[in-house]
Amino acid sequence: MDVIKKIKNFKIPLIYAWSLIGGLSLVMFSWISPVFADAAAKVPAFSAGNTAWVLASSALVLLMTPGLGFFYGGMVRRKNVLNTISLSFIAIATVSVIWILWGYSLAFGPDAFGGVIGSLKYIGLLAMHETQHSRYDGTIPSYVYVMFQLMFAVITVALISGSLVERIKFSSWLVFTIVWLTIVYAPVAQAVWGLGGLFQKMGALDFAGGTVVHIDAGVAGLAGAIVLGKRKGYMKENIVQPSQLGYTILGGALLWFGWFGFNAGSALEANPLATSAFLVTNTATAAAAIGWMIAEWIRSGKPTTLGMVSGAVAGLVAITPASGFVNPVGSLIIGFVAGILCYSMVVLVKPKLGADDALDVFSVHGVGGIWGALATGLFADPLINSAGRGLFYGNPGQMWIQFLTIITVAAYSFIMSYIIFKVIDKVMGLRVDKESEAIGLDITQHDEAGYNF
Amino acid sequence: MDVIKKIKNFKIPLIYAWSLIGGLSLVMFSWISPVFADAAAKVPAFSAGNTAWVLASSALVLLMTPGLGFFYGGMVRRKNVLNTISLSFIAIATVSVIWILWGYSLAFGPDAFGGVIGSLKYIGLLAMHETQHSRYDGTIPSYVYVMFQLMFAVITVALISGSLVERIKFSSWLVFTIVWLTIVYAPVAQAVWGLGGLFQKMGALDFAGGTVVHIDAGVAGLAGAIVLGKRKGYMKENIVQPSQLGYTILGGALLWFGWFGFNAGSALEANPLATSAFLVTNTATAAAAIGWMIAEWIRSGKPTTLGMVSGAVAGLVAITPASGFVNPVGSLIIGFVAGILCYSMVVLVKPKLGADDALDVFSVHGVGGIWGALATGLFADPLINSAGRGLFYGNPGQMWIQFLTIITVAAYSFIMSYIIFKVIDKVMGLRVDKESEAIGLDITQHDEAGYNF
Amino acid sequence: MDVIKKIKNFKIPLIYAWSLIGGLSLVMFSWISPVFADAAAKVPAFSAGNTAWVLASSALVLLMTPGLGFFYGGMVRRKNVLNTISLSFIAIATVSVIWILWGYSLAFGPDAFGGVIGSLKYIGLLAMHETQHSRYDGTIPSYVYVMFQLMFAVITVALISGSLVERIKFSSWLVFTIVWLTIVYAPVAQAVWGLGGLFQKMGALDFAGGTVVHIDAGVAGLAGAIVLGKRKGYMKENIVQPSQLGYTILGGALLWFGWFGFNAGSALEANPLATSAFLVTNTATAAAAIGWMIAEWIRSGKPTTLGMVSGAVAGLVAITPASGFVNPVGSLIIGFVAGILCYSMVVLVKPKLGADDALDVFSVHGVGGIWGALATGLFADPLINSAGRGLFYGNPGQMWIQFLTIITVAAYSFIMSYIIFKVIDKVMGLRVDKESEAIGLDITQHDEAGYNF
Amino acid sequence: MKKIEAIIKPFKIDDVKEALNGIGIQGITVTEVKGFGRQKGHTELYRGAEYRVDFVPKAKMEIVASDDQVPDIVETIEKSAKTGNIGDGKIFISPVEEAVRIRTGEKGEAAV
C-alpha cells in the first residue's frame, strides 16, 4: 500500500525520469554525434519560395496550439482557466523535445516494420544534415519538414486535452503526452503519411490530417473522458460558466489563421495546389460556421458566438483531409454539412454518450474528422489533384479505402489510448482529488489564479 | 399589420432564405460543374516566391478581421462585448461564402458593363482552374488572388459594424453583409481595381484600398448610424465604459501585423515595391500614433492608450492607398497628419455630426481614407512606382482624378448604403428593442455573457 | 527652483521638441530629397523567395513587441495593465520614426568611426532606393533589411520597460526610447553586426541578437531599476497580483511565434540555414520551458504556468545568438540550461540584488543572453554554419571573443543607460509621484481604466 | 441614526445618486449584488444546452443618516429608482447605533 502511495506521488519520479531521459539521451547523442557528422554531402538546389512557404506555415501551425489553449480556456470556469491553457502550452514543449529525440524518426523515418513504424535512423536528428533534402519534397530542406510535421504532432496531442479539462492531474497529462506521441501518434502518422506506410500504399487520401490528427485525437479524447469519469455535477448542476468567451473567439481566430499553414502548407510547395487548399479551407470553414449557426438558431432560438466559432472549427477539421483534393463547390458542401453534423452530435448524441467529453473533442474533431475523411472519398476531384479521385468522380473504391483507414485508426487510437490512460491511472493517478476539483485546478495544480481583479 | 409582424420576425425567413440560396446554388453548380471542368489547360511557370508571399499575405489579412473585432469589442460596454466581436467574426463567414458564389465574379471578373461591374463568368468559381494564372498578376495562380481579394472584402464589410454596435439586430446585420457586398462593394472594387474599371482606366491611384475599402466602409457606417439612430443615452449619460481596453490594443496589434499583408501583399509579388509598401506602411502608422498622441496630450492633458492605438489605425488607413506610391518621407507626413486629422474629426466634428457613429468608423476610416487618397495624389513618387506621379512630382492632374474617385465612391456608397439600411429596417427591423438595448446584446441576441467572473 | 520646476513640467517641452525634430527633419529632407533622388540605378535580380521570407519575418518580429506588452501586462496589478502594455506599444511608434530619420543610418550605414557607429549616409533613407540591394544580403532589397532590423530595434527598447513598470513616468519613457536607441542601440548594433563593425571583424558570433538585443536590454533594464528605485512595498507587501495571466500566456505565445522570424529570418534567405535556425529555436524554447518547470516544481512544489511561459522566453533568449550556429542537440542543452539558470537567477540572485527589476528583464534577458552568447562559443558547429566553430568543435579562442563582446557590450550599455536615466531624472523626473504610484499608472498617466467589469 | 439600504436596478445608480445629492446627501456606499426575486433571470446557451441564470444584477446603495432625514431619503429613492416594472427593488431601514469618521475621529451624526 505504502509503496503504491509512493509511486503515486508523481512529482519526484516524474522529475527524475525526465532528467534521466534528457540527460542520458543528450550524453549518448553527444558521443554518437561525431560519427554521423562527417557524412554531410553535396547541396542540390532548394526552392527559396517553397522553403519560405513551409517555414511560414510551420510558424502558423505553431501558433495554433496556444490558439487552441485559448479556445479551450475561454470555455471553462474561471478557476480552471490557466490550467486548461497550460495543458496545450506544455504539450508544445514536451512534444517538441520528444519529436527531436525519437518522435520524428518513428513517425517519418524510413519504414521499419510493416508500414506502421519508422526506423530509429533519425534519432536525435544526429544523422540528418542541414542541407539534406526532405524525402517528402525534394525542393525543401529536411529540417523544415521535421518542424512542419512537429507542429502537427503538437496540436494533435493538445487537442486531446479538451476532453480531460477541469479534472486531469497536470503531472499525468505530461506523462500522457510523451507516451501517446510515441505509441499512438507515431505509428498512425507513419501508416497514413510515411513513404511506405500501410494506408499510404493502399491509396488512402488524407491531405492534412483528418485521420492522423483529428480522428486520432478525437477518439483518444473520448477514451480519456471514459477513464477519467465525469466532472462533479456534470449534467446535474450548472458547471458551464465560460469565464471569458473572448478567449474562445481569439483562439478560434488564431486557429483559422494558423490552419492556412496546416492545410495549404501541406502542399509543401508554394504551388497552385497550395492555393487551392487555402481556398477550400477558408470556404469550408465559413460554410460550417454558418451551418452550425443556422442549426442552433433553429433549435435553440438564438445564434451564439460560441456556436459560430465552434462551427468554424468543425469546418476546419472536416476540410483538413480533403483540402488538397476537392474543388470550391465540394468544400462548400463539406463545410456546411460539418457545421450541422457536429452541432447535432453535440446536442443529440453527446448527452447519451455517458462520457463527459468536456469540450466536445470527440463530437467536433472525431466526428468532424470522420466526415472529412469520408467526404474526401466522395468529393476528391482529379482536376484539383491527380492523386485523388472520389466516388462522385467515378471511383467508388476510394470510399472503401477511406472507410478502412478511418476504422483502423479510430480503433487503434481508442484501444491504445484507453490502455495508456488506464495504466497512468493505476501508476500515478489520472484525476485530481475531489476537493482540488471543487477548488479549481489553477490553485491546486499551479498555485496561481487566472484573474486578480 | 399582422403580416408585417410576421415578415419582421426575421429568424424563419432568414434561415430559409439562406438554406435556399445555399442549397440551390450548390445543386446548380454541381450540375454545371462538369461542363466547365474539362477546360483545364496548360501550366506555365508560376513564381513560388510570389505565390508564397501572396498566400502569407492572405492569411495576414484574414487575421485582421478578428483583430478588428477585438479592437471594436474592447471599446464597448461589457454587456455587448461578444456581440460586437461576432459582428466581425460572422462577416468572415458570410462574405467568404458569397465571394465564392458570386462576389468575386462581380468584383473582379471580366468587366460586364461600363467598367462598374464584373460579369458572371466566375460564378461559383466553376470556370476557374487551379492552374489558371491570375489576370491581375501572371506569376501567381488565380485562386490565391481570389483569396487575397476575399480578405479585403471581408474586412471592408466588418469595418462598417463599428458604427452600428450596441444596437443593431444580429439578423439584420447578416442580411446587410450579403446585400452590401453585392450592391456596393463589388461595383466599387470593379470600378477602381478591375481591369477595365471606370476609375482604373482614368488612372485613379489606390494601391491597397483607400477608396475601395476605407471610404467605402466609412461612409456606409455613417449612413447606418443615421438610419439606426443614436444609442440610448448618447451624449447624455456616460455610456462609454470600455470593458477591456486590452482587447482593443490586441486588436490594434493584430491589425498592424495583418496590414503588412494588406499593403505589401497588394504588390502581388515579393518584389522591391512590396518592400517599399511594407516600409511606408510601418512608418506612417508609427507617425500617426505619435500624431494622435501629441494632439490628445495637448488638448486633454494626457496621452491615452486608446489614442495611441486609434492613431496607429488612422495611419494604417491613410497610408493604404498611398503605400505602393510614396517614399518614406512622404509616408511620415501622411501618417503624422492622419493622426492629428482623425483625432480632430473625433473631438471637433463628430459631436456636431448629429449621428452616433459609435466607434468612429467615419472619422477614422472615412476621413482617414479620404486624406490618404488625396495624399496619394500629392506624394506619389514615380521613383517608387512609375505608375503614379503626384502633384509634388509635377502632375497636378492626378489630384483631380483622385478627387473625382473619392467623391463618386463616397456618394455612391452613402446613398446605396442608406437605401439598404432603410429597406432592411422596413422589412425586418434594423434595431433591437429598447429593453434589449438596455439589457445588452450579448444576452438578448445570443443568450451568452462575455464574462463569468 | 522655479525654472527647474518648469523644465520638469515635461509635457510642453516634449511636445514641442517632437514637433520641432519632426518638422525640421521633414522640411530638410524634402529639400535634399531631389538631390539624391536621381541616383536610382540598374536593377539586378532579387530572389522573390528570400524577399518573401524576410518580409514575412519582419511582420513576425513586429508582432513580438505587442506580444511582449501582453507578456508584461498580464503580470502587473490591474491598475497598471494599460500603462505597461503601452510602454511597449509606443516604443514601436517612436523607434519606427527615429529609425527612418537617423537610427538605421547610425546602426547599419557604412561604418563612420572605428567600427562603432555608422555614417549619416542613409539619414531619412533619402539616399536609399527602392531597387537597391541590401549590403547585408544581395538577394533582397535594402528596404526590407531596414524594416527587418527596425523590428529588432523596437523590441530591444521595449524589453527594457519590464524593469521599470508600475512606476516610470510615461513622458520620460518616451524620451528614453529615443535617446537610448541613438546612443546605446545604434553603436552596439554597428559594432556587432555592421559591416566593418568592431566585434564583427573580431569574429564575434551573434546570429540574431544575444548581445545586441538581450544583453543590451537586460543590462539597461537593471540600470533603470537602480536609478528608479524600488516600487512601494517591494519585498514588504504583496505587490504581486498579476491581473490576468492569460495576457502573459498570450504574449508568450506571440513571442514564440514571432521569434521564428527573429531567428530564422536572420538568415536573410529562405535557405537551409534558416530552417536550421527555426528548428533549434523551437527545440531550445521547449527544453527551457521544461527546464524552468522542473526546477520550480522541485523547489516550490508546483509547476506554474507563469514558470512554463517564462522558461520558454528564457529559451528563446538563449538560443538567439546561437540559432544560426548550433545543431539540434546543442540547442536542447542550451535551452534546458537556460530554463534552470534563469529560474535560479530569479529566485536566488534577484532578491539579493537590491534593485527592483520588476519583471526580471535582467534575470531573463541579461543572464539568458549572456549564457546564449557563451553557449554559442561552446556549441557552434561548423557543419551548421561554416562561419562559426566553437570550443567543443576545436576552437577555444572563440570563447574569448564571445567573452570580450559580452563584457564590453554589457559595460557600455550599463554605464550609458545609467547616465541616460540619471539625466532624464534630473531634467524631467523619471518616476511618478507616490500618490500616482498608489492609485495606479493607468488612471494617473492615461486617464483610463484597464477593466470596466 | 438609521441605515437605509436600497436594492435597485444597476442602471438607476446615477439617477438615484443625483437625486440624493439634490437633497443634500453626500455619502453613499454602493455594492454590486445579485438578486433573486419575482423578476425572472434569463437563459444562457452553451453549445445547444440551455442554462437558467436565476440571478439578476442589482445594485445595493447604503446611506447612513440621522433619523429625521430618513423620510426624505426614502421618498427620493422611491421616486428616482422607480420604473414601474417588476424588479425595481426594495428599501430597508435599520438602526445604527454609532458612526465614526476615521479621518477625524468625529462621532455620531457629525460623522456621516
Added chain:
Amino acid sequence: MKKIEAIIKPFKIDDVKEALNGIGIQGITVTEVKGFGRQKGHTELYRGAEYRVDFVPKAKMEIVASDDQVPDIVETIEKSAKTGNIGDGKIFISPVEEAVRIRTGEKGEAAV
C-alpha cells in the same frame, strides 16, 4: 422584521436558494465577499516567490423577513449550507424597522 445575513461557501448558493424557495422565500440578495476566518487561505506562486492569500471567497445571502419566518429560515440555511467542514460560515440576525417595495410603494411586511 429581521434581516438574516448568511456568509456561506459560494458553491452552496444554489442549494441554499432552492431550500429557501422550498419554504416560500422568494426574495434574496447575494453578494460576493471575501472572508477571513478559521479556514485558512492558500499560497500563490509568482516566479518562485510564495505569497499567502488569506481571504477565502464566500457568498453573503441577505433575506429580510417577518419575525415569525426567522426560525424557519435559519434552520433551512443551516441545513442546506452545511458541509461539516471548517469555513461553512455564519448566520447573523439583525433588526429591520421598515421595508418599502419601490415599484408599488407598499410598506412593511407586505413589501418583502
Added chain:
Amino acid sequence: MKKIEAIIKPFKIDDVKEALNGIGIQGITVTEVKGFGRQKGHTELYRGAEYRVDFVPKAKMEIVASDDQVPDIVETIEKSAKTGNIGDGKIFISPVEEAVRIRTGEKGEAAV
C-alpha cells in the same frame, strides 16, 4: 452583539486585518464597494471626451462581535485605517440579535 462595519481605503485592508488579528479578532468579511463621498473621483478619457467617474473604490469590512469588544475594535480600525486624508472612511455600529455558526450550530457569542 454588534456589527461593526468599516468603509475603508482598499489598500488598507491588510493593515486593518493585521491590527484586528492583533487584538484577537479572527472573523472578518470583506466586500468590494464603491463610495460616493467628499473624496472626489477621477476623470477618464475616451477619444478626447472626458467622463467623470464619481465613485471611488472602497472596501467594506464587517465584524460581528460581542458588545464589550466594540470599543477596542473601533479604536483599532480607526488607528490602522487612518491616513489623515479625505476619504479615509467611516465606521458604523449596529445591533445584531443572534449569530449562528453553520458548521456546529453554536449560537450567540460563541458563534462569532
